[in-house]
Amino acid sequence: MASGLIRDARQICVARIGAPHGVRGAVRLWSFTADPFAVADYGALATKDGARSFEIATAREAKDHLVVTLKGVTTRDEAERLNGLELYVPRDALPPTEDDEYYHADLIGLAAVTTAGEPLGRVVALHNFGAGDIIEIAPPSGPTLLLPFTNAVVPTVDLKAGQVIIEPPDEIEGDTPNHPEA
Known part of the structure; x- marks a missing residue:
């Protein structure tokens, strides 16, 4: 590393160890990299x-x-003790992102503001429950907001300015209108 450069100390979770596989210390490994085998790189x-x-x-x-073997892990008992461990690498060890691609860690903590400039809160998490990415925003008070992480709802991510711009949807499925039923 060249002198004068500050290493990015943020850690990115790239995998989670699961249950043992067999009796010789192999484990199941859930890789969070685009190419699952890249976790070994x-x-x-x-x-x-x-x-x-x-x-x-x-x-x-x-x-x-x-299914992976880890150096130094040779028995099922050793593998069992690793079940559930999350594995991390420094953020700067990961490849650069393409335009409109972000690592979750780059977005966590950013300010969330509306297109009109009104503060909404801070990004606290990104989720994917199978139907697409969801951005979770914690307002200063009250429950967190869960919004689709799409170009329509999040038209701008400005890492340099430290914010995401949110265009709240007019209607969120599951919301109940605030008028009495007829």
Whole structure:
């Protein structure tokens, strides 16, 4: 690293270890990278606190996950103790994003404002429950807002300005009108 450059200390979760697979220390691994096998390209993967790190020795595809062996993990008992661990890499170890692509960690904490400039709150999470991405915004008070993370609802993401611009939908499915039933 060149002197004078500040390393991005944010950690990005790239995988989660699941249950053991077999008796020789292999584990199920859910990769959160676009190409599931790319998780092996980052070298050592660390726990969030950085106290432990693991290197993938081998990886093969399974139904909806990878089956991997980790260097130093050779028994089922050792593998069982890793179940549920999330594995991270530094943000700057990841490849740059394309236009209109973002890592969740880049969006968390950004201010959310309406197209009229009115503050809505801060981005606290992004979710995908199977029907598309959802942006979660925490207002200064009250319940969080869950909105579709689409170009229509979030027309602008300005990382340099530290904000997302929100065009709230006119109607959100499931909302009940505020008028008495006839």
